[in-house]
Amino acid sequence: MRPANVVDLRGDAASDASAPGAGADLFPLVLDDVSFQAGGTVLIKGVDLTLPAQGATVIMGPNGAGKSLLLRLMHGLIAPSGGTVTWGGMPLGEAVRKRQAMVFQRPVLLRRSVAANIDFVLRLRGRADPGRRREILDHAGLAAHADQPARLLSGGEQQRLAMARALATEPDVLFMDEPTSNLDPASTLVIEEIAKAARDRGTKIIFITHDMGQARRLADDVVFVHKGKVLEHSPAETFFTQPASTEAGDYMAGKIIL
Amino acid sequence: MQDFGAAFLTAFDLLIGADAALLEIIGLSLRVSITALLAAGLIGLSLGAALAVTRFPGRGFILVIVNSMMGLPPVVVGLVVYMLLSNAGPLGFLGLLYTPEAMIIAQAILILPIIAALSRQLIEDLHAEYAEQFRSFCVPTGRMMVELLWDARYSLLTVMLAGLGRAMAEVGAVIIVGGNINHLTRVMTTTIALETSKGDLALALGLGIVLLSIAIAINAGVMALNATAKRQAYA
Amino acid sequence: MKHLKTLTLGAAAGLILGAAVAVPGTAQADAIIVQSTTSTQNSGLYDYMLPIYEKKTGNKVNVVAVGTGQAIKNARNCDGDVLLVHAKPAEEKFVADGYGVKRSDLMYNDFIIVGPPADPAKVGGMKDGPKALSMIAKSEAIFASRGDNSGTHKKEKHLWKAAGIDPVKASGKWYRETGSGMGATLNAGVGMGAYVMTDRATWISFKNKGDYKIQVEGDKQLFNQYGVILVNPKKCPKVKVKEGQAFIDWLLSKDGQETIASYKLKGLQLFFPNGKMM
Numbered sequence: 001m002r003p004a005n006v007v008d009l010r011g012d013a014a015s016d017a018s019a020p021g022a023g024a025d026l027f028p029l030v031l032d033d034v035s036f037q038a039g040g041t042v043l044i045k046g047v048d049l050t051l052p053a054q055g056a057t058v059i060m061g062p063n064g065a066g067k068s069l070l071l072r073l074m075h076g077l078i079a080p081s082g083g084t085v086t087w088g089g090m091p092l093g094e095a096v097r098k099r100q101a102m103v104f105q106r107p108v109l110l111r112r113s114v115a116a117n118i119d120f121v122l123r124l125r126g127r128a129d130p131g132r133r134r135e136i137l138d139h140a141g142l143a144a145h146a147d148q149p150a151r152l153l154s155g156g157e158q159q160r161l162a163m164a165r166a167l168a169t170e171p172d173v174l175f176m177d178e179p180t181s182n183l184d185p186a187s188t189l190v191i192e193e194i195a196k197a198a199r200d201r202g203t204k205i206i207f208i209t210h211d212m213g214q215a216r217r218l219a220d221d222v223v224f225v226h227k228g229k230v231l232e233h234s235p236a237e238t239f240f241t242q243p244a245s246t247e248a249g250d251y252m253a254g255k256i257i258l
Numbered sequence: 259m260q261d262f263g264a265a266f267l268t269a270f271d272l273l274i275g276a277d278a279a280l281l282e283i284i285g286l287s288l289r290v291s292i293t294a295l296l297a298a299g300l301i302g303l304s305l306g307a308a309l310a311v312t313r314f315p316g317r318g319f320i321l322v323i324v325n326s327m328m329g330l331p332p333v334v335v336g337l338v339v340y341m342l343l344s345n346a347g348p349l350g351f352l353g354l355l356y357t358p359e360a361m362i363i364a365q366a367i368l369i370l371p372i373i374a375a376l377s378r379q380l381i382e383d384l385h386a387e388y389a390e391q392f393r394s395f396c397v398p399t400g401r402m403m404v405e406l407l408w409d410a411r412y413s414l415l416t417v418m419l420a421g422l423g424r425a426m427a428e429v430g431a432v433i434i435v436g437g438n439i440n441h442l443t444r445v446m447t448t449t450i451a452l453e454t455s456k457g458d459l460a461l462a463l464g465l466g467i468v469l470l471s472i473a474i475a476i477n478a479g480v481m482a483l484n485a486t487a488k489r490q491a492y493a
Numbered sequence: 494m495k496h497l498k499t500l501t502l503g504a505a506a507g508l509i510l511g512a513a514v515a516v517p518g519t520a521q522a523d524a525i526i527v528q529s530t531t532s533t534q535n536s537g538l539y540d541y542m543l544p545i546y547e548k549k550t551g552n553k554v555n556v557v558a559v560g561t562g563q564a565i566k567n568a569r570n571c572d573g574d575v576l577l578v579h580a581k582p583a584e585e586k587f588v589a590d591g592y593g594v595k596r597s598d599l600m601y602n603d604f605i606i607v608g609p610p611a612d613p614a615k616v617g618g619m620k621d622g623p624k625a626l627s628m629i630a631k632s633e634a635i636f637a638s639r640g641d642n643s644g645t646h647k648k649e650k651h652l653w654k655a656a657g658i659d660p661v662k663a664s665g666k667w668y669r670e671t672g673s674g675m676g677a678t679l680n681a682g683v684g685m686g687a688y689v690m691t692d693r694a695t696w697i698s699f700k701n702k703g704d705y706k707i708q709v710e711g712d713k714q715l716f717n718q719y720g721v722i723l724v725n726p727k728k729c730p731k732v733k734v735k736e737g738q739a740f741i742d743w744l745l746s747k748d749g750q751e752t753i754a755s756y757k758l759k760g761l762q763l764f765f766p767n768g769k770m771m
Contacts, residue, residue, distance in 0.1 A: 077393050094396045101395070102390075104390065104391065108388055108390070110405070120405070121395060124397060124401070
C-alpha cells in the first residue's frame with residue numbers, strides 16, 4: 001500500500017467546522033491508487049486521497065478533468081478499474097452507500113407530486129410518515145407545493161426538492177455534482193444555505209462546483225483535479241491564496257489550461 | 259361498388275337497433291379481449307420491466323426473440339393453442355377448446371410480446387434517466403421495477419391500448435380455438451369473417467364499422483380519463 | 494386531487510370488471526360439439542334447425558364449421574362429438590379407422606358450376622360436369638378452386654380425374670387455388686371472372702353473386718351427399734355418446750328430416766333429406 005496523500009486540516013480552515021457527526025465511523029475516506037478507464041481511455045489515473053469526517057470538501061478543475069467520475073467512484077455509483085475506495089476501512093457497498101446521498105446537476109425527480117417524491121425515500125428507508133414529510137418540505141420551503149407535480153416546479157424549486165429528498169435519508173455524507181450550475185443567484189443561495197445547515201449538523205459535504213464564489217463560501221478544503229489526476233489537496237484558505245500547482249493558479253485566473 | 263354506402267347504412271342500423279345478438283357478440287368480444295389484456299398486461303409489464311432493469315448474459319438474444327414475437331401471425335398462435343388444448347394435445351384434459359377461455363389464452367399469448375417489448379423499451383428509456391439516482395438511493399431491483407412502472411403509467415396506457423387493439427382486431431387465432439360457435443364463441447371479427455364468406459359484404463363491412471366505432475370509443479374514453487388525471491394529478 | 498385519481502382508477506377498474514362479468518356462461522356440461530362442413534352453416538341451415546332441436550330437447554348443440562377436411566382432422570383429434578360433412582369416401586375411411594361409430598346418409602343437394610354471363614368456355618346449359626371442365630381447360634378460362642381438401646374440393650378433383658385432366662399443372666395460370674372456404678372462393682371467383690364449382694345451398698344463400706349465373710347443373714355426377722357420424726368413444730373417451738346419438742337420432746327421425754326439408758331460402762329448398770332410421 002502506498003502512503004496516502006494525507007493533508008492535515010485540523011490546524012486551519014476545518015477547525016471551525018462542526019465536530020464529527022454520528023457518521024464518524026465512515027471516515028477517513030481513503031482512495032488508494034484509484035484508476036478508472038472506459039473504452040480503452042484512462043480517465044482517472046492513480047488517485048491517492050484521504051478525506052476527513054468534518055466540513056465541506058470541494059472538488060474543482062476544468063471540464064473533462066474527471067471530477068464527476070471521482071465523485072461517482074467515491075459514492076460507488078461506478079467501480080474503479082484499479083485501486084480501492086474505503087470508508088473508515090469498510091469497502092464500498094450498499095451498507096456504506098445507504099448512509100450517503102447524492103444530488104445531481106440536473107435533479108432526477110420522479111413523475112409524481114412533490115410529497116410523493118419525499119414519501120418515496122421515506123418508504124425506502126422504512127419510515128414513511130406524513131408528519132416527517134411535512135417537516136422536510138417546510139424546511140425546504142416547499143410545503144405550499146406538496147400536491148404539485150414535481151416536474152412542474154421551477155428549476156430552483158426542483159433542486160431544492162432534490163436536496164430535501166436526499167437529506168430525508170439523513171445521510172452522513174452528501175455528494176453534490178454542480179448542484180447550482182443551472183440556477184439563478186437567489187436559488188443558488190437557498191441551496192447553499194441548506195447545504196451549510198446540513199454540514200453544521202455534522203453531515204460531510206463533498207461537492208463539485210465551477211462557481212469560485214460558492215467554493216470560497218462553502219469549502220473547508222479543496223481537491224484540484226486535472227487530466228484525471230489529483231494535483232492538489234489543500235485547506236481552502238491556502239488553495240485560494242497560494243495554490244501549490246500552476247494549473248490551479250491558471251484555472252482560478254480564468255486561463256485555459258492544457 | 260354500392261357496398262360502401264350500404265355498409266354505412268347497415269352499421270348505422272346495427273348501432274341504432276342495438277340488436278340483442280349484436281350486443282351479445284360485442285359483449286363477448288370485449289370480455290375476451292379485455293381479460294386477455296389484463297392477463298397479458300400483468301405478465302407483459304412485469305417481464306418488460308424486468309428486462310429493462312436487468313443485465314445478464316443472453317439478454318440481447320431474449321430481446322430479439324421478444325421483439326420478433328410482436329409479428330407473430332395470429333393463425334400460428336391459434337394453431338399452437340389448438341394443438342395444446344385439443345383433446346389429442348397435452349392440455350386436452352382441461353376441456354378448454356371451443357370456449358371463451360381458449361380465446362382469452364390465444365389472444366393473451368398474441369399480445370404478450372407486444373406489451374413486453376414496448377414496455378421494455380419505454381421503461382429502459384426512463385431507467386436511463388433514473389438509474390444513477392436509484393443506485394445512489396440503493397433501491398432494490400424489484401422496487402425499482404415497481405417505481406418505474408408507476409412513473410411510466412401514462413405511456414404504458416398507450417402500450418396497453420395497442421395490445422387491446424391487436425386483440426380485438428385479430429380473427430386468425432380466435433376462429434381456430436373458439437370455433438366461431440354461435441352464442442358461445444362468436445365475436446366481432448369471426449362474425450365479420452362468417453358474413454364475408456356468406457357473401458354479405460355490406461353486413462360484414464357494417465360490422466367492421468361497428469368494431470371500429472367501439473375501438474374509437476374505448477380509445478377516446480381512456481385518453482380523456484388519462485388527460486384529466488394527468489392534468490389534475492401529476493405531470 | 495387525490496380523490497380524482499382514486500375516482501379515475503375506480504372507474505377504470507369498474508369498467509373492466511363490468512365487461513368481464515357482463516357476459517356469463519361458457520361451455521355447458523351437456524352441450525355437444527358438431528364438427529361440420531361450412532355449407533350447412535353458411536346457408537343458414539343450423540340457424541334455422543338448431544333452435545328447433547334445442548327447444549324440443551333442451552340439449553345444446555355447438556357447431557364448429559371449418560370445411561370437411563379440417564372437420565375430419567379435428568374429429569380425429571377428439572375435438573368433437575358428431576361429424577357432419579360431405580365426402581363419403583373420407584367419411585367411410587374415418588369410420589373404418591375406428592374414429593367413427595357408424596356413418597349415416599343424412600341429406601343431399603347437388604354441386605353446380607357458376608360462371609360469368611359472358612361464359613368464355615361456352616359451357617352454359619351443359620349437364621355433364623367432366624365435359625364442362627374439359628371445355629374450361631381447353632379454352633383456358635379462369636377456374637377458381639377451393640384447393641383446401643374440403644368436401645367440395647375432393648368432389649372437384651374427382652371430376653377433373655373423370656375428365657382426364659390434371660389442372661394443377663396450370664395452377665397459377667388459369668387454374669387458381671384459393672386455399673379458402675366456399676364463400677371466400679366465390680368472392681374471389683366473382684372478383685376475377687372465374688368459373689367456380691359450389692354446392693347449391695351455399696350458392697343460393699350467397700349474397701355477393703354479382704351478375705354470375707349457374708352455367709352447369711343437373712348431372713348425376715354432381716350429386717352432393719351429406720353424412721353424419723358419431724365420434725367413437727373407444728378412440729375418444731370424452732365423447733358425449735348419449736347427447737351426440739340423441740342429436741343424430743333426431744336428424745334421422747321423421748321430425749328431423751321434415752325440419753331439414755322445410756328450410757327454404759328465396760322459396761327454394763336447399764337440402765333434401767334422405768336419412769334412414771336404423
